[in-house]
Amino acid sequence: MLTILGQADKKPGFCDRFSRRGFLQIGGAAMGGLALNEILQMEAEAGIGSSHKAIINIYLPGGPSHLDMWDLKPNAPTEIRGEFDPIATNVPGIEFCELFPNLAKIADKFAIIRSLSDSDGRHDCYQCMTGRRFGERGPSGGWPSGGAWVSRLAGPANKAIPPNLAMMYATGNRTWGEPGVAGFLGPMHNPFNLVGRKAREKSDNMVLQGITLERLQDRDQLRAAVDNFRRDVDATARMESVDAYLGQALDILTDSKLGDALDLSKEDPRIVERYGKSDEKFQRDGAPKMIENFCIARRLVEAGARYVALNYSRWDWHGGDGMNYPRSREEFPLLDQGLSALITDLHERGLDKHVSVVMWGEFGRTPKINQNNSRDHWPQANAAILAGGGMQTGQVIGETNKFGEVPAKRPVKFQEVFATLYHKLGIDAHRDRLFDGSGTPRYPVDSGVEPIHELI
Secondary structure, three states, rough: OOOOEEEOOOOOOOEEEEEEEEEEEEEOOEEEEEOHHHHHHHHHHHHHOOOOOOOEEEEOOOOHHHHHOOOOOOOOHHHHHHOOOOEEOOOOOOOEEEEOOHHHHOOHHHEEEEEEEEOOOOOOOHHHHHOOOOOOOOOOOOOHHHHHHHHHHOOOOOOOOOOOEEEEOOOHHHHHOOOOOOHHHHHHHOEEEEOOOOOOOOOOEEEEEEEOOHHHHOHHHHHHHHHHHHHHHHOOOOHHOOHHHHHHHHHHOOHHHHHHHHOOOOOOOHHHHHOOEEEEOOOOOOOOOOOOHHHHHHHHHHOOEEEEEEEEEOOOOOOOOOOOHHHHHHHHHHHHHHHHHHHHHHOOOOOOOOEEEEOOOOOOEOOOOOOOOOOOEEEEOOEEEEOOOOOOOEEEEEOOOOOOOOEEEEEEOOOHHHHHHHHHOOOOOOOOOOEOOOOOEEOOOOOOOOOOOOOO
8 A cells, every 4th residue: 555644643632643744655564465566566467458537436424414415405394404505506407505606506517316325324435435335245355445446447547656546544433544445356456545644664665754745745855755765775785676566666656647646736726726725634533624635636547547535524413513514614615615626627627528526425414403403324315426427417316305314216326326437437347257266256336236327
């Protein structure tokens, strides 16, 4: 795993207790103990192909409220409809929360699913990363994440950019920060996670000390860290063991498109400003509000990544210091700015036909507002946003009943969303099969699960 990690911080108030100082690491236990040079060699031997299509998976940890964002019920009783009013969009008949005015102006460029029906109910990202329910029986080694399927079946588009990347912060609630694993596909298809939280001991894998996502803008520091690494290798007489794949791994860290894609100083400042200003503080046991990561995700797929998963902020608001409506007034406008900037950016760059975006959480929220003026967990109904990929946008798919309790029309499953994303990437989820360790053929989605026809 490639990780930009933070170190311990004594300052109270941050749920992770770590500062933004850290190091950049490739390799480690998350990749099954393989160093990057070994992973690159395995990928080369696999002979996997390339194109330029990609997926960005935006996960909102904690379960955002479908009723307060995309599925308002203004005619419902007070205890259900909430505090926000719906606003019209540039698509006649489509309305959503008044705190998303920028998205309302470009509603023709994305689709809303209001009827996700099979949320697992668990407080983790597993279903949003795999499409599968947590307890479902799977192959030995486990089900691969969406990014792992993409890595294996589509392959890298650029040898300097790992196909399966993540910007999933290690959260206090561990299950909100796991980008998934490759399961039976093997460790070479695990995600390279570009952000983290806890420093690890230096090992034989490559480490660049003192480099964080924010400090990659300082190219002198990056070069100095690389020089220090090379001196360490030379001092321990290990330089002779640096083969072609280790050299390629060094290229990924230093001279490749990956470092450039992470470096926002290379982006037009006006574009970066369009996304909004990030807040590096972790949201209790959730992720920080790093809205500029939306821009970095676009830069990563533009550079050649196939799949980028990221977690953003914390959306579990029951009451107390996390009351639903005050937090919504803080969170919704920044999300509105960042997501609308990403979608607009893709269209302006001609990437809207090639790069698919999905944004969702693990479940929705209770129709009835609780005694803390908040909403509790509600897996019976959920929502998602889909954009790009050449999909048929400017529409709402499905609807819930008059109180937002359950899907009333066109229920949609998580696997159907993944089938759609795979289809738009050029993966046939029913033809492209792989065999697990027992010799059983496995497919990215189950038999009978088809892409969402309204989007195709």
